Every structure is written in structure tokens, then in C-alpha cells.
Amino acid sequence: MARRTGRRPGNPDTREAILAAARETFAERGFDAASIRGIATSAGVDPALVHHYFGTKEQLFKTAMDFPIDPAEVLPQVLAGAPEQVGERLVRFFLRIWDSPAGAAGVALMRSAVSNDWSARLMREFVTTQMLRHVLPKFSADPAEAPLRASLVASQMAGLAMVRYVLKLEPLASAPPEVVVAAVAPNVQRYVTGELGAPPGQRE
């Protein structure tokens, strides 16, 4: 491990033990049922130390996931503004992150989430509690529809990451961001604000 700044004191082994216990606990019990106390016990440390190193349970989860952005800060900004352009803002923001050096971290997270059920559970908990909870209230005039809309958006975003950054299928892998935005944003927009429920055959 390289030298570190003075911002996060403490024994690196202890920090790592706490993060490992946190990942295991969040995956097994889910974010809501997991407790700092339980994680501390797993790691063999005092709960106060967990708080001291990592802050709140939410902050601990974010650190444990090593997610390249803080969804709680970023998503509300992306979703604010004209509702009829939320698809465009989402795709544009997504490409900015994934096309940047942070994209490598995204690929690593996706690999980890796909590679085993344990990581998939962890990612699902993260998406559900750290992303969707922040955005669901903005997602639909009908709150009952919001979770389906959110998981549909997730399906398009996950697939875009998969094809553009992991499989690198052309021409989508090398298409300029504006081409991707023009192609994908209207589909994301439909998931957020369009009609979803008509049975097939009743659409034009």
C-alpha cells in the first residue's frame, strides 16, 4: 500500500478488516439490517473505532464499495431541471464518468458484481439504498411505478456500460458521446416519464 495522507489515521490492517467485514455484512444482511455494531464485532474491533474511521453506516458502505462517485451528491443534481430532459442529462453524465479515468473503477465494480452472487447482492444493495432511494421520488408522477422505472433505467445504463466499456462492441464502443446521447437518451427518457404499461399490440 502506498504512503497515505494524514486524513485517515489508524492501522491499515484494522481499516481493511473493518471494510471486509462491512462488505460481507452488507451483502449478507442488506444495508438496512446491517449495523455498525455487528460489523465491528465481525471485525473484532470496538464500534466506536468504526465510527471514528468511517463515520456513518452510509459512509462506511460507500467507502467499502469504493464507488467512483457519491450518488447522494450527484444524482439529485442530474435529476433536477426540466423533467423532459432527464434522460439526456443521465446519459450525458454517465458517459462523462465512464469515459473518464474513473471508468476503470466502474468496469472493476461491474466485473465484481457479475462474478459471484455475493458481490451481486452487495451491488444490488448499493444500487437500491444508495442510488434508487435518492432518485425514486423524482422518477414518476405515480410513486407505485417509480421502482419499475428505476430498474428499467438501470437496465439500459448497465447494458450501455457492458457493451461500450466491457465487451467493447463496435460501433457503440467508439461512438462520440453526442452520438450515444442522441441514440440512448430518448429511450432512458421514456423509462422515466413515458408510458410503460400498455400491453403489446396497443402501442403505435
Place this chain on the structure above:
Amino acid sequence: MARRTGRRPGNPDTREAILAAARETFAERGFDAASIRGIATSAGVDPALVHHYFGTKEQLFKTAMDFPIDPAEVLPQVLAGAPEQVGERLVRFFLRIWDSPAGAAGVALMRSAVSNDWSARLMREFVTTQMLRHVLPKFSADPAEAPLRASLVASQMAGLAMVRYVLKLEPLASAPPEVVVAAVAPNVQRYVTGELGAPPGQRE
């Protein structure tokens, strides 16, 4: 290995060696540049033996990928019929495969493709040469647009597989097929036959 029918005689070790050499060669050189002769040399066998066990290069590739369907047989059927319902047929067919026992093989393939660059290259070669080549001619009035359309469809399908079957994000993970078809098919349809190119802001 369990007992086998009489259809594919030969030494199981030799068969496996050929399949391993085929996977490596297809990933490294691509489907078009790979040759039965080169694969045979890699595996240390005579090319005639490769043909005898696996048939053509295309058949060898399909066997090596262990893909749960034969795209060359299935995709033209799915794409035949009214062009304005191709999205619905694609999503419906996709769900039928993934919701069946074959879905487990799909998850395994996706895991393998995401887990390392080598498998990703193999999957990309497979999607490009065994799937897209069969469907591209049907994909668009404008042949120049067809590859982008196909990779956009792939992005939605891959993401649906990811969210519904790998991450198992609710409610999409448990939604009845008809709900998924109604929600996703119009988006796939737009990728196949809709307008893609207008810059953002010029759409309604």
C-alpha cells in the same frame, strides 16, 4: 465426464484440447482470421480430426462457446415478420430463453465475458460474427446505420440480462414477462427502426 451417446466419438481429452485451442484462437485472432489448421496445430492434432469432431469453423465456434441457442437458426425467425413488431418479438424471445433453464448458461456466459478481457474478446467475436451478421441486413433501411442499431439493441438486451438475471434488481427481476415486454419492447423497437441521429434538443 458422464457417458456419452455414440454421436460424437473420440477421445474426450482430444476434444477438450481442440475446444480450448479454438477458444484461445478465436479470442486472439478473431473468427475471420482463425483457421481450422491453426487451431489443430495449437491442439497438436491433425486438421482432419477437427473437422471430423466439430464440422465447420462456424460449428466449432458455436460448440466452443457452448451458447444455449443457435443464433443462425433462431434470429432470422425472430426478425422475420412485421418490422414494426420486431422489438416485441426480440424481447419476448429473449425472456423465453432466459426465463428457461437455459438462462443459467446465459448467466455463466455473461460472467465469463465480464470477468476478463480474453473472454470479452471471445464474446464480442461471437456476437459480431454469429449474431449480428445474421441480423444486420434486416436491421435498417440504411445499411450504414445497421451496426450502430445492432449494438444499441445489444446494450438493452445485455442490461436486461444483467439487471433481471444477474443483479436481480427488483421489481424487474420478478416482473411477469408481459410487463417486461410492454416496458422494454418499444425501446428496442426504436433502436431497430426509429430515429437515432437527431442531436439532443431537437427531439420532442
